[in-house]
Amino acid sequence: MQRYFLSKVGQSILLLLGVLVLVFFLLRLTGDPASLMMSREATPEQIAAFREAMGFNRPLIVQFWDFATKAIVGDFGDSLHYRTPALPLVLERLPATVQLAGTALLIAVIIGIPIGLVGGFNPGSLIDSVGRLVALLGQSIPNFWLALILILVFAVGLGWLPSFGRDAPTSVILPAFVLGLPTLGQLVRLTRSAVLEIRGEDFIRTAHSKGLQPRVIYAKHVLRNVAIPLISVIGIQFGYMLGGSIIIESIFAWPGIGQLLEQAIGWRDFPLVLAIAVFTSLAVLFINLLTDAAYAVVDPRIRYGH
Numbered sequence: 001m002q003r004y005f006l007s008k009v010g011q012s013i014l015l016l017l018g019v020l021v022l023v024f025f026l027l028r029l030t031g032d033p034a035s036l037m038m039s040r041e042a043t044p045e046q047i048a049a050f051r052e053a054m055g056f057n058r059p060l061i062v063q064f065w066d067f068a069t070k071a072i073v074g075d076f077g078d079s080l081h082y083r084t085p086a087l088p089l090v091l092e093r094l095p096a097t098v099q100l101a102g103t104a105l106l107i108a109v110i111i112g113i114p115i116g117l118v119g120g121f122n123p124g125s126l127i128d129s130v131g132r133l134v135a136l137l138g139q140s141i142p143n144f145w146l147a148l149i150l151i152l153v154f155a156v157g158l159g160w161l162p163s164f165g166r167d168a169p170t171s172v173i174l175p176a177f178v179l180g181l182p183t184l185g186q187l188v189r190l191t192r193s194a195v196l197e198i199r200g201e202d203f204i205r206t207a208h209s210k211g212l213q214p215r216v217i218y219a220k221h222v223l224r225n226v227a228i229p230l231i232s233v234i235g236i237q238f239g240y241m242l243g244g245s246i247i248i249e250s251i252f253a254w255p256g257i258g259q260l261l262e263q264a265i266g267w268r269d270f271p272l273v274l275a276i277a278v279f280t281s282l283a284v285l286f287i288n289l290l291t292d293a294a295y296a297v298v299d300p301r302i303r304y305g306h
Helices: 002-029 033-037 044-054 060-072 086-121 126-138 143-157 169-199 202-209 214-243 246-251 257-267 270-298
Strands: none
Touching: 002 060, 002 270, 033 044, 060 270, 086 126, 086 169, 086 214, 086 246, 086 257, 086 270, 126 169, 143 169, 143 246, 169 214, 169 246, 202 214, 214 270, 246 257, 257 270
């Protein structure tokens, strides 16, 4: 287990270094950072002075080394818009994004897995048909379109839920449902297919032949094996929700990291964009590392390389 975990930590460190390289050079491909970060009214002399002050006139490899060494300790420079260090601004928005992503994942798990289990145990039933329809809609409806429809119906039309902001406890319901619906559909399909596959395995038939009660078979054999692929999907989807909620946060004016990223791009605030990109990548890598550890706990074969 220790060897397996250390190998995953090493892979995560290499991926983080790759993220630093990718983020830095992709931003440089957008053009001269000094020209992009300065206002359109800036004179060539002002742009040249800003380029020298920010170190953009140095060789690219020197700029990257300076960026990477500072990024490792959390120093991304000052935000050009807020005039304060960039990383604390990201951390300030983190609770809102975690609340949104956590609620979305909770909705997906609470609804999606039970529907998938019932559908797998009773294929062709009414609940199974409804579950397959939910899975299809969840993975095919554009989230921005669904967000606007839900706002029109539940916020504007019925007035049941807030349409934007994070002021009321119920403000999270609409954005979390929209964000979690694709994961909900995926969990329904994955759970149903896993149950159907596992029910036909030899060890399940052996358990039945031994006279074990169905509830014991389902709890001890079926559900445990179903949990193995679900852990991977849940971990991956939670990481996606943390780093990919920019559209949902923008539509619902949710004050999280996604909304901050949209604003930073509009302000051409490169230090803030870099801080958000690296921080969210690090968060996703950490979640994936925890997912791998949980996967190894549930399935001992992973620990021993089988």
